[in-house]
Amino acid sequence: MSDKMVAVLRRQFEPTLEMLKHLIEVCPDDFWNDAKQKYWKHIFHATTSMKFWFRQQKDEQFNIPDFGKDITEALDEECSDYPTKEEMTKYAEDILNVAYKFIDELTDDRLLEPCVLYEEITKTDVILMQIRHVQHHIGYCNNILNSNHLEAVKWV
Template sequence: MSMSDQMVAVLRRQFEPTLEMLKQLIEVCPDDFWMDAKQKYWKQIFHATTSMKFWFRQQKDEEFKIPDFGKDITEALDKECADYPTKQEMTEYVEEILSVARRFLDELTDDKLLEPCVLFEEITKTDVILMQIRHVQHHIGYCNNILNSNHLEAVKWL
């Protein structure tokens, strides 16, 4: 990265800890809690990750398929699921999407930050990154609140 790509470096410094906190949410969650359909804890992580999968696409016609892990699940927060992904399945999905997000950032230079994203002309690539930081942090806070309200330790702010 050249000196002229300092803004990309700033965005990455804010984005990377957000991703790390998302991964930690999976690690700290007790198994019985993960499976509790009423808490919708895993669904918060699934929803946030799927959003990154949608927004960090590099081509407008790139396929957008939400995995179901062969189970009756959805990322839609307002829909019930009969099943849930395992913590291992969710960890692998998060890792896969994090590599997509990092590739998106790797392709950027400061000169490209204000270019339109491939999905919507009125939204810049910078908007996409900042929207995802805000969105993922919202769901991290939601999960941390679930953990705290059940006397479990929340993920530390990075």
């Protein structure tokens, strides 16, 4: 394999995405619906961030879904509703496919190219920023689970 650095980035990114999916799976339904916890919102926020950053074209439309409900990905804004676990799973799968496509199109020679959104940020920066950002929210959700005597998602 000639694109060794892309392979390294993928090896670090894939477990992050697996952990994000596991957060949805392990959460009890009644806990998912608890507005005070904002558990689902951290997943939605992290996933929406990937949707923003992994765009392939600068003029590509960026819409945040609301699932026909009063929700927002903004962590500091209240919502009167929430997406179901099934809706969030589907949304996360769609965005994870976008993320994989972003990485699949890279070569080691292209890693330092500017991302399409901001010239001062490279494609490598985008991947590393998303790993860090998603892991932050995974840790936050794991803390919520632990604080409520529920089992946290295992590190992979």
